Amino acid sequence: MKLYNNEMANSPRKVRMFIAEKNISEIEIINIDLMSGEHKTPEYRAIAPNARIPALELDDGTVIMESTAICRYLESLYPEPNLFGESAIEIASIEMWQARIYNELMIPLAMAFRHLHPRMSNMEIQNKDYGEMQKNVGVKSLKYFDAVLAESEFVAGDRYTFADIQLITTTDFFIGLNRLAMADYPMIERHFKLMSERSSFLA
Amino acid sequence: MKLYNNEMANSPRKVRMFIAEKNISEIEIINIDLMSGEHKTPEYRAIAPNARIPALELDDGTVIMESTAICRYLESLYPEPNLFGESAIEIASIEMWQARIYNELMIPLAMAFRHLHPRMSNMEIQNKDYGEMQKNVGVKSLKYFDAVLAESEFVAGDRYTFADIQLITTTDFFIGLNRLAMADYPMIERHFKLMSERSSFLA
Numbered sequence: 001m002k003l004y005n006n007e008m009a010n011s012p013r014k015v016r017m018f019i020a021e022k023n024i025s026e027i028e029i030i031n032i033d034l035m036s037g038e039h040k041t042p043e044y045r046a047i048a049p050n051a052r053i054p055a056l057e058l059d060d061g062t063v064i065m066e067s068t069a070i071c072r073y074l075e076s077l078y079p080e081p082n083l084f085g086e087s088a089i090e091i092a093s094i095e096m097w098q099a100r101i102y103n104e105l106m107i108p109l110a111m112a113f114r115h116l117h118p119r120m121s122n123m124e125i126q127n128k129d130y131g132e133m134q135k136n137v138g139v140k141s142l143k144y145f146d147a148v149l150a151e152s153e154f155v156a157g158d159r160y161t162f163a164d165i166q167l168i169t170t171t172d173f174f175i176g177l178n179r180l181a182m183a184d185y186p187m188i189e190r191h192f193k194l195m196s197e198r199s200s201f202l203a
Numbered sequence: 204m205k206l207y208n209n210e211m212a213n214s215p216r217k218v219r220m221f222i223a224e225k226n227i228s229e230i231e232i233i234n235i236d237l238m239s240g241e242h243k244t245p246e247y248r249a250i251a252p253n254a255r256i257p258a259l260e261l262d263d264g265t266v267i268m269e270s271t272a273i274c275r276y277l278e279s280l281y282p283e284p285n286l287f288g289e290s291a292i293e294i295a296s297i298e299m300w301q302a303r304i305y306n307e308l309m310i311p312l313a314m315a316f317r318h319l320h321p322r323m324s325n326m327e328i329q330n331k332d333y334g335e336m337q338k339n340v341g342v343k344s345l346k347y348f349d350a351v352l353a354e355s356e357f358v359a360g361d362r363y364t365f366a367d368i369q370l371i372t373t374t375d376f377f378i379g380l381n382r383l384a385m386a387d388y389p390m391i392e393r394h395f396k397l398m399s400e401r402s403s404f405l406a
């Protein structure tokens with residue numbers, strides 16, 4: 001299998017962490033240069049029509065796009081350690097938390113970054129008022145998830161799951177890009193430290 | 204179990220379709236009035252802290268938020284007919300298509316609606332240029348998914364799955380709200396007709 005990857009982007013990091021947690025060794029990593037637009041070339045679009053990374057190419061040529069879909073495929077092939085849940089309620093809880101982090105935290109912080117950050121001014125039709133509003137939504141969500149993490153070290157239940165991967169990739173990437181300080185959210189910072197002790201953090 | 208629902212909103216319709224496809228009868232439907240802001244009351248937030256619908260309350264008081272999480276929970280309890288996939292590749296394919304529809308089609312069309320529609324002018328800091336750009340992204344995706352559906356009647360493989368629910372709820376809701384015409388996308392229209400023949404369409 002081949003994983004089309006980029007070291008700086010956020011989504012492929014989820015897959016690399018997932019691979020590291022499962023100790024999978026038989027995946028070849030192929031880096032795609034986003035800065036030069038390699039993901040938008042006809043060659044890459046022939047592999048991944050969405051022109052996004054990551055994409056997983058199987059040995060028969062089938063391509064799986066979307067980080068969560070790639071992770072679910074790997075969960076089927078390598079069930080241990082389980083990262084998407086075992087019981088009905090655990091499966092639902094992990095899906096709920098990963099979706100809530102995506103919708104309530106990742107999307108507003110990504111929107112704020114796109115509309116406010118000078119680096120994005122050439123790539124996006126920026127609206128500072130909208131960006132500030134989205135940043136406020138993101139800050140509110142950071143406070144909310146900070147309170148949730150006061151109850152438990154991990155996001156969904158009492159063990160490491162895909163929901164932790166969803167949170168740590170979001171907080172590690174988007175808090176700094178939005179010029180916010182993780183120290184203002186002590187339980188999110190505790191989660192960051194817990195995650196950073198795992199070898200998968202550097203995957 | 205109790206499903207907190209709204210008849211006009213898009214997300215709870217996914218769950219209602221899912222329940223209808225599985226022929227589940229033991230769920231009480233509780234309608235939440237979004238127009239009067241019932242979802243933002245302390246009473247509803249005590250049930251669903253994200254102040255969104257749908258939410259599924261289990262008999263022990265546990266609440267599952269997010270439509271996909273609710274559907275996954277119901278899939279565990281009522282496995283037939285299967286809607287999230289059985290083999291590794293089918294599970295990955297359904298997850299991939301539902302995520303691609305969400306990210307490439309639903310989000311841009313929702314952004315376009317929010318930034319362009321007069322009805323949203325009091326609820327959103329609108330930016331017409333940004334809205335038009337998002338609408339263009341959505342139109343490009345409609346063309347892309349139209350071409351994909353020329354290959355297959357269903358979204359993921361050759362049978363009805365959660366990916367079809369994700370597509371039909373997106374196209375039925377957001378094409379009209381963006382003043383686009385489904386007839387311009389004949390394979391999406393074919394999918395609409397195929398879906399509308401199922402009794403779950405009116406759920």
